[in-house]
Amino acid sequence: MKGKKLFDIFAKKNAREKVKIIPTIIADYREKNSLVSSELVGLGLQVSFRELKIGDFAVKDVILERKTVGDFISSMKNGRLVKQLENLQKYKKKILMIEGIDEQELYTENYYENKEGMHPNSVRGFLLSVILKYNIPIIFTKDYKDTAKFISILSKRTEKEASLNVTRKSFNKKEQMQFIIEGFPGIGPKTAKKLLEEFKTIKGIINTPTKELEKLIGKKAEIFRIVDDKY
Known part of the structure; x- marks a missing residue:
């Protein structure tokens, strides 16, 4: 012997192979000068910029559409957001991130005081449609730093899942x-x-x-x- x-x-x-996977966030080129992208780099993540036809960030197979509160309201009014939500249906995993709820109210009960003039129930109804009709989860973030932290955690989760799916030798x-x-x-x-x-x-x-x-x-x-x- x-x-x-x-x-x-x-x-x-039962041994889990330790495979080093460097998280890379794909960001739309229009996010190149955004505070979120800068914060992601500061968190030690690699950010690659390219044209994304759908969404603002891609983490593995997850597509994220990021909207500030103001952009969410305006794109909801002009119908652009509906088109974007329809495009997101092409992906199995997608998330809508609404950023800045600590900096700007999403809606106010006295909607005449809202510069966008959106009735709060219209906003509530639209949010429900995003979840129930389009099956897209919504994440509300306080500010750009909070957004970056969510994306960072998402990248680590997908990295962990990838390490668990390593093909073993037969x-x-x-x-x-x-x-x-x-x-x-x-x-x-x-x-x-x-x-x-x-x-x-x-x-x-x-x-x-x-x-x-x-x-x-x-x-x-x-x-x-x-x-x-x-x-």
Whole structure:
């Protein structure tokens, strides 16, 4: 046994590969001079600028449409936002971010005081449509720094998901056989390898009388009686 490699199949199966993935935020070129982009860089994220036909930021497969409170109201009035929401339907994962709720009221009960002249119930109704009709979640942020922090956390979440989905190398035939034998309770990689080296095949192990197996692996052999038990 000395010098021979033992395949610890279960350790291999459960080990999480540490893959270094550098989060890259794709930002529309019109966001190049925005405070959000500057803040993202300050948070240590890599920002790449290009033309995005839909949305303002892309984090992996998530598209974000960012609106300041003022832009949200004006684009709601002129119908531009409806078109943008329809375009977002092309993506499975999308988010509408409304920025600046600490700096500007989204609506006021006395809508005549609102420069945009939007009745508060119109705004409420539109927000409900975004969620219920277009199935787009809404995130309200306090300011540009808050927006950047949300995007930063989103990038880390997608990075973590990517690391969990790393494709593992397929088991070879010997590893597969050992994996099956290790499936019996109490049978570890060392015992499984000892059995396979002695009896050569899985069938050979199963067909060997328990007393013979006990000579090799002791009381652990009792577990193989289960192959004759009825369900």
